[in-house]
Amino acid sequence: MSISENLNRIKSTIPKHVTLVAVSKTKPINDLMEVYNSGHRVFGENKVQEMVDKYDLMPKDVEWHMIGHVQSNKVKYMAPFVSLIHGVDNFKLLKEINKQAKKNNRTINCLLQIKIAEEDSKFGMSADDASKIFASDSLKEFKNIKITGVMGMATFTDNKNQIKEEFNRLKFIFDNLKELETENCKLETISMGMSGDYQLAIACGSNMIRVGSSIFGSRNYN
Numbered sequence: 374m375s376i377s378e379n380l381n382r383i384k385s386t387i388p389k390h391v392t393l394v395a396v397s398k399t400k401p402i403n404d405l406m407e408v409y410n411s412g413h414r415v416f417g418e419n420k421v422q423e424m425v426d427k428y429d430l431m432p433k434d435v436e437w438h439m440i441g442h443v444q445s446n447k448v449k450y451m452a453p454f455v456s457l458i459h460g461v462d463n464f465k466l467l468k469e470i471n472k473q474a475k476k477n478n479r480t481i482n483c484l485l486q487i488k489i490a491e492e493d494s495k496f497g498m499s500a501d502d503a504s505k506i507f508a509s510d511s512l513k514e515f516k517n518i519k520i521t522g523v524m525g526m527a528t529f530t531d532n533k534n535q536i537k538e539e540f541n542r543l544k545f546i547f548d549n550l551k552e553l554e555t556e557n558c559k560l561e562t563i564s565m566g567m568s569g570d571y572q573l574a575i576a577c578g579s580n581m582i583r584v585g586s587s588i589f590g591s592r593n594y595n
Contacts, residue, residue: 376588391582392562392580395413395585395588397418398441405427405431418437418438419440421448437454437456439457439459440564445466448469457482457562462485464509471517471518481517481518483521486524488525489539489546522547523546523550524563524564524565527539537573541578
């Protein structure tokens with residue numbers, strides 16, 4: 374199947390309220406343009422420099438999502454255009470995003486990345502850390518960010534029960550944080566689910582899925 378056929382097949386399997394992020398990391402512009410020409414506009418990258426390079430080459434109505442781990446010193450490169458940063462896993466990073474958004478006269482939407490997997494390699498904060506951020510007086514001073522939801526990555530395992538348990542945990546954390554909403558924390562998005570488990574994620578409450586290889590094929594790692 375072609376890339377556009379893969380895209381349309383996945384779109385036909387997801388409810389209307391679920392946002393599909395086409396994860397285009399390592400893929401050439403031609404592949405992204407095939408998705409773009411099929412009418413899709415939401416793309417996800419996990420390296421800032423790769424996203425900046427693609428932003429320069431792609432049409433300007435693309436909505437760019439940063440889905441990977443973010444280092445504070447890289448925020449300035451994507452601040453002029455990024456639509457949503459999924460992987461916010463500490464307060465220092467939020468502070469830097471606010472600073473760079475202010476410099477660009479923008480408000481940048483962010484998701485708090487919650488660690489739901491058992492693997493040590495996965496990034497993310499605890500539910501307690503997220504609650505403390507919401508309760509923090511400093512957060513109220515950040516006028517150039519909005520926390521719009523949470524993101525999580527399940528353990529890389531074939532054990533569907535474990536994955537389901539982790540997805541349910543993220544939904545539970547989202548519901549609890551929603552009760553702590555402030556002016557710049559209005560929770561709408563649960564970003565969870567990838568190529569292998571997005572249907573289970575949607576069943577557990579996800580309304581944003583990050584799908585790469587099922588659209589573009591296997592990754593081009595050199």
